[in-house]
Amino acid sequence: MERNGPSRTAIGTAVHRAAHLVLDEDPKIFVDPFARAFAGYASDAEMLQAIVSVEMIEFPRMRAVFNVRSRYAEDELDSAITRGIDQYVILGAGLDSFAYRRCDLVASLNVFEVDHPASQAWKRARVAELGIAAPTHLHHISIDFEHQTLAEGFAESIVDFGKPVFLSLLGVTQYLTIDATVRMLCDVATTTAPGSELVFQFVQPPATLARDEAALVTAFAERNGAAGEPWLSYSSRRRWNATFLLPASAESCISARRKRRNATCEAVVTGCACRPTFP
Numbered sequence: 001m002e003r004n005g006p007s008r009t010a011i012g013t014a015v016h017r018a019a020h021l022v023l024d025e026d027p028k029i030f031v032d033p034f035a036r037a038f039a040g041y042a043s044d045a046e047m048l049q050a051i052v053s054v055e056m057i058e059f060p061r062m063r064a065v066f067n068v069r070s071r072y073a074e075d076e077l078d079s080a081i082t083r084g085i086d087q088y089v090i091l092g093a094g095l096d097s098f099a100y101r102r103c104d105l106v107a108s109l110n111v112f113e114v115d116h117p118a119s120q121a122w123k124r125a126r127v128a129e130l131g132i133a134a135p136t137h138l139h140h141i142s143i144d145f146e147h148q149t150l151a152e153g154f155a156e157s158i159v160d161f162g163k164p165v166f167l168s169l170l171g172v173t174q175y176l177t178i179d180a181t182v183r184m185l186c187d188v189a190t191t192t193a194p195g196s197e198l199v200f201q202f203v204q205p206p207a208t209l210a211r212d213e214a215a216l217v218t219a220f221a222e223r224n225g226a227a228g229e230p231w232l233s234y235s236s237r238r239r240w241n242a243t244f245l246l247p248a249s250a251e252s253c254i255s256a257r258r259k260r261r262n263a264t265c266e267a268v269v270t271g272c273a274c275r276p277t278f279p
């Protein structure tokens with residue numbers, strides 16, 4: 001990703017989270033009251049107007065996907081916190097508002113928003129423009145995942161990688177080359193302490209999907225490419241199993257364990273949670 005300004009795709013996923021609050025019935029899957037404002041809209045009416053003027057791709061279905069994946073990650077985080085984890089690293093945070101929403105948790109949880117420098121600078125300026133103060137336990141780390149390691153990015157940070165951390169990586173891997181994703185996941189496994197947990201999501205190659213799902217994935221890839229954020233890779237559960245579970249592989253630094261999966265996510269983009277484990 002080589003650009004200045006906001007991540008259009010991060011704005012897009014935030015709009016889906018915001019629209020969920022306005023368009024979908026209770027009970028909500030995920031409640032993100034900051035999403036609309038972070039995405040740049042002053043009112044629900046303005047946002048809904050923008051949504052109808054752009055031809056959204058399968059809007060209700062994708063609204064479910066984007067809200068479910070965030071909910072899934074935060075449910076896993078809740079369990080991790082009960083196990084004593086007190087550090088949350090959000091890789092490719094985009095307009096994630098966890099640190100602003102969960103004041104109840106951030107007093108005892110350090111949150112690290114990690115993102116491409118351009119996306120992060122835009123979000124920080126937007127939050128400041130809204131007059132919202134960044135919580136004291138929120139830390140910003142700029143990393144270009146194609147070119148920098150976690151250790152480099154976190155060099156000046158107060159993170160304690162000697163203790164377990166919880167990490168999420170949602171809606172990011174398709175914007176990275178497969179080499180960068182593999183490097184980053186190995187990086188996570190070798191940098192973090194035993195007991196750490198990563199929830200990540202990836203997009204399967206269209207050729208492996210049912211026709212309607214393949215069309216959906218292809219449409220998203222084309223739209224995001226046209227918006228300046230091309231999809232650089234797809235991957236599959238088989239790929240991750242092969243990469244991380246082969247004991248003799250030089251890359252076998254993570255062992256991926258599939259956990260419960262959400263059916264809505266599974267329909268379009270495969271959601272899975274992987275816990276790095278260590279020899």
Ligand SMILES: C[S@@+](CC[C@H](N)C(=O)[O-])C[C@H]1O[C@@H](n2cnc3c(N)ncnc32)[C@H](O)[C@@H]1O
Pocket residue numbers: 001007009010013014091092093094095096115116117119120143144145146169170171172175176
């Ligand atoms: C679709 S958004 C997802 C944002 C958020 N995780 C969510 O679920 O709403 C993709 C994110 O990946 C980040 N990203 C893409 N390429 C990147 C790179 N090379 N290095 C760091 N971040 C990158 C973008 O800045 C953006 O925040």
